[in-house]
Amino acid sequence: NAGVTQTPKFQVLKTGQSMTLQCAQDMNHNSMYWYRQDPGMGLRLIYYSASEGTTDKGEVPNGYNVSRLNKREFSLRLESAAPSQTSVYFCASNRPGLASYEQFFGPGTRLTVL
Amino acid sequence: DQQVKQNSPSLSVQEGRISILNCDYTNSMFDYFLWYKKYPAEGPTFLISISSIKDKNEDGRFTVFLNKSAKHLSLHIVPSQPGDSAVYFCAASAKGYQKVTFGTGTKLQVIP
Numbered sequence: 001n002a003g004v005t006q007t008p009k010f011q012v013l014k015t016g017q018s019m020t021l022q023c024a025q026d027m028n029h030n031s032m033y034w035y036r037q038d039p040g041m042g043l044r045l046i047y048y049s050a051s052e053g054t055t056d057k058g059e060v061p062n063g064y065n066v067s068r069l070n071k072r073e074f075s076l077r078l079e080s081a082a083p084s085q086t087s088v089y090f091c092a093s094n095r096p097g098l099a100s101y102e103q104f105f106g107p108g109t110r111l112t113v114l
Numbered sequence: 115d116q117q118v119k120q121n122s123p124s125l126s127v128q129e130g131r132i133s134i135l136n137c138d139y140t141n142s143m144f145d146y147f148l149w150y151k152k153y154p155a156e157g158p159t160f161l162i163s164i165s166s167i168k169d170k171n172e173d174g175r176f177t178v179f180l181n182k183s184a185k186h187l188s189l190h191i192v193p194s195q196p197g198d199s200a201v202y203f204c205a206a207s208a209k210g211y212q213k214v215t216f217g218t219g220t221k222l223q224v225i226p
Contacts, residue, residue: 004157016141029170033210040123042203043158050212058213090157101146101207105157 001026004106006091012112013081019074021109023091030090032074034058034066035102036087049074050096078086081113117141117223118206122170128225133191135220137204144206148162148214149189151179152201161202162189 025032034046036056038045049068052069063085067078073094088110088111092103119138127133129202130182136184145166149159164171164178164187171178204217 009148035216042118042120043214043216045213092157096212101148102160102163103158103214105159107157108155110124 003027004091004104006089006106006108006109009107010110012114013078015082017081018077018079019081019111020078021089021091021111022073023075023106024073025091025104026072027095027104028071029092029093029095029104031094032068032075033092033094035063035090035092036040036060037090037108040093046076046089053064071075071114081111083113085111086113087111103111116146116218118183118204118215118217120202120204120220122220124221126225127194128211128220129196130145130193132195133189133194133198133222133224135189135191135204135222136201137189138185139185139187139206141206141208142185144215145209146207147178147180147187148207149176149202150203150205150216152203152219155176183224191222192221196224196226198222199224 004025030051033048035043047066049055052071091106094103148163150159151161152158180187201219201221203219205214207214
């Protein structure tokens with residue numbers, strides 16, 4: 001099993017450009033998440049999808065859109081990139097349940113917006 | 115409003131000694147707490163968790179303690195090893211919610 005995969009690993013954008021970060025999991029998990037990690041800020045939730053067909057805003061959703069394409073895939077789109085979106089982005093998934101809050105993370109995408 | 119706080123950005127410990135990482139939370143609805151470990155250029159990985167019905171959970175060298183009245187939890191690593199050098203994130207969740215709130219992380223350095 002590959003677990004959670006993310007593409008691309010690195011990306012440099014100019015202000016105003018758009019791009020989509022891809023995430024896929026092969027663990028048959030229901031829930032998927034997008035986080036950003038910034039120095040001194042920890043991991044902040046951007047959007048999440050509790051199950052196929054549903055998405056909800058997290059703590060910092062502005063400037064982002066998501067698509068839960070199917071049970072395996074959850075993409076994050078930046079329509080018009082801004083320097084404030086320079087960050088490391090992590091996708092995660094888990095199987096919800098009383099004792100199953102453990103999330104499995106992908107390796108991350110390092111995004112720089114110039 | 116930081117609901118999960120890790121007030122120590124960094125910690126250095128000698129190999130073989132105990133590492134104690136602390137975490138405080140403000141939301142009394144949180145009932146499940148987790149610790150994640152993160153190496154550079156990798157995603158976080160789950161380390162250990164504790165439910166609010168317990169005050170201690172142990173897994174090998176790692177023990178998490180929960181003090182609900184103080185809204186405080188700590189992760190103890192005994193003995194510390196150089197391979198434990200990483201950033202440790204505390205996280206908390208409330209029953210029925212899918213979202214997990216992370217702290218800002220503590221960078222642990224274990225000196226050989």
